[in-house]
Amino acid sequence: MTTEVKRVFSGIQPTGELHLGNYVGALSNWVKMQDEYDETIYCVVDLHAMTVPYDVEEFHAARLQTAKLLLAVGIDPDRSLLYYQSQVPQHAELAWILGTITGIGQLERMTQYKEKADKAGQNLGLFSYPVLMAADILVHRAHAVPVGDDQTQHLELTRDLVERFNHRFGEIFPLPERITPEIGARVMSLQDPTSKMSKSDPNPNSRILLVDDPDVIRKRIKSAVTDSETTVAYDWDRKPGISNLLEIFSFFSGRKIDDLVDEYAEGGYGRFKEAVAEAVIDGLTPIRTRYKQLDDAEVAHIMERGALDARARAERSMVEIRKAVGLAGY
Numbered sequence: 001m002t003t004e005v006k007r008v009f010s011g012i013q014p015t016g017e018l019h020l021g022n023y024v025g026a027l028s029n030w031v032k033m034q035d036e037y038d039e040t041i042y043c044v045v046d047l048h049a050m051t052v053p054y055d056v057e058e059f060h061a062a063r064l065q066t067a068k069l070l071l072a073v074g075i076d077p078d079r080s081l082l083y084y085q086s087q088v089p090q091h092a093e094l095a096w097i098l099g100t101i102t103g104i105g106q107l108e109r110m111t112q113y114k115e116k117a118d119k120a121g122q123n124l125g126l127f128s129y130p131v132l133m134a135a136d137i138l139v140h141r142a143h144a145v146p147v148g149d150d151q152t153q154h155l156e157l158t159r160d161l162v163e164r165f166n167h168r169f170g171e172i173f174p175l176p177e178r179i180t181p182e183i184g185a186r187v188m189s190l191q192d193p194t195s196k197m198s199k200s201d202p203n204p205n206s207r208i209l210l211v212d213d214p215d216v217i218r219k220r221i222k223s224a225v226t227d228s229e230t231t232v233a234y235d236w237d238r239k240p241g242i243s244n245l246l247e248i249f250s251f252f253s254g255r256k257i258d259d260l261v262d263e264y265a266e267g268g269y270g271r272f273k274e275a276v277a278e279a280v281i282d283g284l285t286p287i288r289t290r291y292k293q294l295d296d297a298e299v300a301h302i303m304e305r306g307a308l309d310a311r312a313r314a315e316r317s318m319v320e321i322r323k324a325v326g327l328a329g330y
């Protein structure tokens with residue numbers, strides 16, 4: 001199997017709306033990697049989103065909205081493959097095969113499973129979620145996977161499965177590498193800087209959405225929880241709120257954290273927050289503008305085209321995988 005071509009795969013769930021953490025931690029790399037790799041494949045992982053209770057109509061609308069946002073942030077359908085996971089049944093087929101070499105104990109250790117099962121209740125889909133995620137990556141034999149910090153454990157499981165599979169059935173899969181940004185791999189909640197910014201946080205003030213208006217962005221940053229001191233400093237232990245804002249500021253301004261600390265250390269939190277807000281607004285405005293211009297029917301068409309192409313590619317992999325495990329022919 002050729003490994004000459006360097007391929008990227010990543011996925012995002014169509015639950016709730018995309019936020020700053022998604023963008024800084026993962027999506028900005030998705031966009032950048034379009035210039036750096038031979039093939040980039042991005043997927044709205046709708047099957048994953050079904051593992052917690054959901055409203056059918058909202059879910060269906062969120063799929064399209066997520067696809068639209070991916071286009072708005074800069075995923076270019078002429079350079080990247082973009083599709084809905086459910087439209088490519090080979091993902092689920094490979095997940096079954098990988099499930100047969102996955103240990104129960106290993107799945108029981110997944111922190112995301114424990115957290116979600118505590119909130120949403122246990123189900124088999126939620127439990128085997130990391131196996132489907134491994135299948136997403138491996139059905140495309142991807143080399144690099146841009147994700148936020150919270151996916152580290154899932155990527156480790158994927159790598160274990162690659163080693164186990166290749167050892168048992170032959171060198172079929174490359175070992176995928178996790179790609180996380182140096183700054184902003186874990187953007188924290190604006191209301192509780194010790195927990196990550198999340199789509200499912202009941203408090204909307206905890207996050208900034210990619211399509212939020214400038215006024216909303218200003219308000220959210222202004223009300224971000226910090227500390228009772230007055231000096232801007234980068235210190236995650238003592239000043240997690242300020243450190244989080246510094247990382248966001250650094251990402252959007254393209255400036256070094258030390259530089260920002262030098263400039264804003266003494267001017268008070270108010271002035272600092274205003275500057276952070278303006279940098280975020282400048283960064284998100286083009287995304288919001290493009291989002292508004294996109295036509296639903298056109299996006300649906302792009303997704304349909306993507307599914308066709310993705311099915312053909314995934315099937316080519318599956319032919320080799322089926323052969324390797326003894327499922328080819330009659």
Ligand code: AMP
Pocket residue numbers: 011012013014021022023024025026027146147148149150151184185186187188196197198199
């Ligand atoms: P999800 O919204 O859980 O489907 O996540 C989509 C992508 O965004 C994944 O690569 C996550 O690791 C990343 N991500 C989600 N929340 C954050 C966050 N607060 N900071 C950085 N990356 C994040």
Ligand code: TRP
Pocket residue numbers: 009010011012013045048132133134136137145146147151154
């Ligand atoms: N589990 C990822 C998340 O919650 C989403 C995801 C599913 C994914 N399949 C993937 C990410 C494959 C990267 C590669 O964010």
